[in-house]
Every structure is written in structure tokens, then in C-alpha cells.
Amino acid sequence: MNTNKIPVIAIDGPSASGKGTVAQLVARKLGFHYLDSGALYRLVALKTMQLNTDTQNPIAVAEIAIHLNVFFKDEHIYLDDTIVTNAIRTEQCGIVASQLAAYPQVRAALTERQRAFRQLPGLVTDGRDMGSVIFPDAVLKIYLTASAEVRAQRRYKQLIEKGMNANIADLLQDIQKRDERDSSRSIAPLQQGVDAKLLDTTSLTISQAQDAVLSWYNDMLARTRV
Ligand SMILES: Nc1ncnc2c1ncn2[C@@H]1O[C@H](COP(=O)(O)OP(=O)(O)O)[C@@H](O)[C@H]1O
Ligand SMILES: Nc1ccn([C@H]2C[C@H](O)[C@@H](COP(=O)(O)OP(=O)(O)O)O2)c(=O)n1
Numbered sequence: 001m002n003t004n005k006i007p008v009i010a011i012d013g014p015s016a017s018g019k020g021t022v023a024q025l026v027a028r029k030l031g032f033h034y035l036d037s038g039a040l041y042r043l044v045a046l047k048t049m050q051l052n053t054d055t056q057n058p059i060a061v062a063e064i065a066i067h068l069n070v071f072f073k074d075e076h077i078y079l080d081d082t083i084v085t086n087a088i089r090t091e092q093c094g095i096v097a098s099q100l101a102a103y104p105q106v107r108a109a110l111t112e113r114q115r116a117f118r119q120l121p122g123l124v125t126d127g128r129d130m131g132s133v134i135f136p137d138a139v140l141k142i143y144l145t146a147s148a149e150v151r152a153q154r155r156y157k158q159l160i161e162k163g164m165n166a167n168i169a170d171l172l173q174d175i176q177k178r179d180e181r182d183s184s185r186s187i188a189p190l191q192q193g194v195d196a197k198l199l200d201t202t203s204l205t206i207s208q209a210q211d212a213v214l215s216w217y218n219d220m221l222a223r224t225r226v
Pocket of ligand 2: 037094127129
């Protein structure tokens with residue numbers, strides 16, 4: 001089947017804005033598949049750290065990305081048959097992922113793997129370039145953000161709930177550095193596309209953010225059915 005007919009909702013945005021949470025809820029509500037593209041970059045970062053790979057060598061890192069042995073099952077993520085669901089969620093893993101994600105070779109190595117998630121009846125995906133590069137024909141594109149201070153608070157609460165160490169001041173600094181790196185890189189920079197709807201969740205609950213996405217999606221459906 002021509003997968004271009006399969007609907008995609010692309011939710012891009014900066015770190016800890018709530019992209020993944022909202023995307024998963026919307027996917028569940030619509031019965032769509034879900035892709036956390038950031039997890040793939042985090043998995044590459046974890047594997048490079050495990051192998052002590054020279055992260056200054058884009059070719060070596062891209063080789064890891066190409067041969068990544070990963071699968072997603074229910075709530076868990078497996079790397080080489082080992083559960084790494086929490087291991088990839090450390091801030092250190094996020095920082096390394098952000099650094100490696102600036103290599104064109106790494107992005108190219110993960111492109112088709114991401115596009116393979118586009119399966120019937122549909123896909124909801126979150127990341128930095130889902131609407132701009134990976135799925136430019138997405139039926140709905142959203143740029144989901146929040147203030148850096150609120151995002152640091154959210155990530156802090158999230159890490160503490162996972163039993164991980166966290167320091168709010170360090171997190172704010174990491175988030176601001178990651179925002180800068182992800183949005184200033186030459187390839188697939190994080191930015192709100194002209195065709196992406198802005199959803200600032202600074203003062204919204206998770207439920208309100210989910211409802212906003214579902215409302216936009218239903219409006220799109222109504223317009224295309226006319
Ligand atoms: N609107 C919101 N209000 C309060 N907390 C939120 C909101 N959206 C997400 N969260 C929480 O913030 C944390 C980070 O959300 P997450 O979806 O992991 O962000 P991202 O995928 O953008 O990095 C999670 O613990 C999540 O439950
Ligand atoms: N589609 C994507 C997803 C993530 N990345 C990079 C940039 C991000 O800082 C890291 C980690 O992404 P991830 O979405 O897991 O990070 P957050 O959960 O938003 O903190 O990977 C990317 O370049 N492109």
C-alpha cells in the first residue's frame with residue numbers, strides 16, 4: 001500500500017515540553033501507532049557510551065545507528081534484548097543524543113527506521129523534525145512548547161519519580177543548552193514550521209493539551225470530508 005495515505009500527526013518541540021506524553025495519549029485515543037523519535041537518538045547515545053565509541057567520529061556513530069538492535073514492546077524499550085527504558089531517560093543520555101543528532105550521517109541512518117513506523121491506521125510521533133523532515137506530508141503538525149522554567153520543573157519531577165537524581169538548576173541549564181544546540185544546528189533544526197500549529201502548554205494541563213490536539217485533528221477531518 002502507498003504509505004503516504006496513512007495519516008501522521010507530527011508533534012515537534014523542545015526538551016520536556018510534554019510532546020511524548022501528549023503524543024502517546026492522542027495515539028491511544030485514536031488507536032494510532034506511536035513513535036518517540038527521541039528514543040532512537042537516545043539509544044544511539046547509550047550504545048556509543050556502552051562501546052566507548054569516539055563520538056567525534058560521525059561515521060562510527062552512524063554505523064551504530066544503522067545496526068541498532070532495538071525493539072519497542074508495550075511500555076518497554078529493548079536494546080540488544082536488554083530493557084533500557086529508564087537507562088535512556090537520564091539527562092546525560094539526552095545531552096549525548098543531542099550532540100550526536102547534529103551529525104547528518106546519524107540522521108540519515110535513522111530516517112527510514114522512523115518512516116517504517118508509518119503503519120495503518122495511523123501514526124502519532126514526537127521529536128524535533130517529524131513535521132519538517134521525516135513526515136513532511138503529516139496531516140497535522142504541531143509545535144508543542146512551554147517556558148524553559150516550567151520544562152525544567154516537569155523534567156525534575158519526572159526524573160525524581162523514576163528514582164533518578166536531579167537538580168533543578170542543572171536541569172534548567174541542560175535544557176537551555178539542548179534547546180540552543182537542537183535549534184541552531186545546520187541539519188533538521190528544531191523550529192516551528194510555517195504549517196505547524198503552536199501549542200504552548202506552560203499553563204495547560206496534560207488533559208487540556210491532549211484535547212487541543214484532538215480538536216485540531218477533528219477539525220482537519222471535518223474540513224477534508226466536505
Ligand atoms: N501540560 C503538562 N502539565 C504538567 N506536566 C506535564 C505536562 N505535559 C507533560 N507533563 C509532564 O512533564 C514531563 C515531561 O513530559 P514528556 O512528555 O516526557 O516531555 P518531552 O517528550 O517533550 O520531553 C512528564 O513527567 C509529563 O508527565
Ligand atoms: N526527531 C528528533 C528527536 C530527538 N533528537 C535529538 C535532540 C534531542 O535533544 C535528543 C533527545 O530527544 P528527546 O525527544 O528524547 O529529548 P526530550 O525528551 O525532549 O528531552 O535527541 C533529534 O535531533 N531529532
